Amino acid sequence: xxxxxxxxxxxxxxxxxxxxxxxxxxxxxxxxxxxxxxxxxxxxxxxxxxxxxxxxxxxxxxxxxxxxxxxxxxxxxxxxxxxxxxxxxxxxxxxxxxxxxxxxxxxxxxxxxxxxxxxxxxxxxxxxxxxxxxxxxxxxxxxxxxxxxxxxxxxxxxxxxxxxxxxxxxxxxxxxxxxxxxxxxxxxxxxxxxxxxxxxxxxxxxxxxxxxxx
Numbered sequence: 001x002x003x004x005x006x007x008x009x010x011x012x013x014x015x016x017x018x019x020x021x022x023x024x025x026x027x028x029x030x031x032x033x034x035x036x037x038x039x040x041x042x043x044x045x046x047x048x049x050x051x052x053x054x055x056x057x058x059x060x061x062x063x064x065x066x067x068x069x070x071x072x073x074x075x076x077x078x079x080x081x082x083x084x085x086x087x088x089x090x091x092x093x094x095x096x097x098x099x100x101x102x103x104x105x106x107x108x109x110x111x112x113x114x115x116x117x118x119x120x121x122x123x124x125x126x127x128x129x130x131x132x133x134x135x136x137x138x139x140x141x142x143x144x145x146x147x148x149x150x151x152x153x154x155x156x157x158x159x160x161x162x163x164x165x166x167x168x169x170x171x172x173x174x175x176x177x178x179x180x181x182x183x184x185x186x187x188x189x190x191x192x193x194x195x196x197x198x199x200x201x202x203x204x205x206x207x208x209x210x211x212x213x214x
Contacts, residue, residue, distance in 0.1 A: 008077050012069045020059040022072055027125050027137050027165075029077040033057050034201055035085075036075070044068060052126040052201050054135070085123065085202035090169065091210045092118075092160050096180035098148070102162060105145050114209050116143060117181060122167060122205040127197065132171035132189025134199035139167055151177030158183045160207065167207075169199070 010033060011023040024030045034052040037059070041047065045068045048061025062068050094114045103113035122138035144165045152175065155161070159170040161178035170176060171188035188198050199205065 010072055010075060010077060012072045014065060014069070015058070018060070018062050018065060020062055020065060020069055020072070022057045022059065023055060024057070024077055025055075026079060027054065028079045030055060030057060031123060031125055031137075031202070032078050033075075038202075044071065053128070054126065085204045087121075087204045087206065088198060090160070090184050090186055090205060090207050092182045092184045092207050093212045094160075094182035094209055095212060096160065096182045098161075098179040099181050102145055102179050102181060106143060113181075117162075117167070118207045118209055122207070124199045124201050124203045124205065125166075126201055127199070129168075130171055130174055130189075132197040132199065133168055134188075134197075134201075134203070134205075136167040136199075136205055137165060138205075139165065141165065145179050147177040148179060151175055155180065156183065158185060158188070160184055171197075 008025045008029060013021045015021045022033060024033050030052055034050065034057055037050050037057065046063035047059050051058040051060065059068065099110050099113060103110045106113055106116065108116065117139070120138040120140070122136040124134035125137045127134050145162050147163045154173055155170050155176040157170055157172045159180050160182045161168055161170065161176070161180050163178040168178060169184060169188055186198065189196055
């Protein structure tokens with residue numbers, strides 16, 4: 001990445017006492033930057049944490065901030081990250097309360113909406129909101145949907161949902177305003193498991209439609 005031409009350059013800003021905030025132009029460039037940082041971590045000045053978000057990557061606990069800032073300022077960013085992350089299959093019962101509404105927004109039947117949602121391979125762009133909640137990119141842009149006007153006070157754990165360009169799976173019961181497509185029995189977060197979070201940035205995800213056992 002560092003020596004290639006034809007890509008955008010990141011914007012690097014100091015944050016706090018020992019952190020850098022690196023801004024990229026797109027979700028794909030953020031994912032590519034995050035993957036490159038992990039790949040080259042041993043050759044860069046020491047960093048305690050590398051945390052991707054929607055448009056930025058935060059580097060915290062940087063041992064030599066000036067040196068790392070100079071290094072990153074010379075990098076160029078391709079649009080797409082390498083497709084080599086681990087793959088997680090999410091078996092999903094498509095019985096969500098908002099499936100028909102989402103299908104209507106897409107101008108298709110609920111059955112066709114399920115096919116649309118299960119066709120792409122997704123990628124965890126970043127995590128947030130709750131432990132184990134990954135923001136998944138991969139759904140074509142024309143299928144972005146708005147959040148619900150009135151959030152639900154409680155969304156069941158395992159709910160598979162959409163909001164804007166992202167797909168997500170609620171790791172635990174919580175309030176939420178995403179459009180519910182279905183649910184999975186897969187446990188997204190387990191404090192007794194190593195790693196505790198099933199979905200981490202860079203993980204590839206496929207949704208597969210399964211029949212309800214109940």
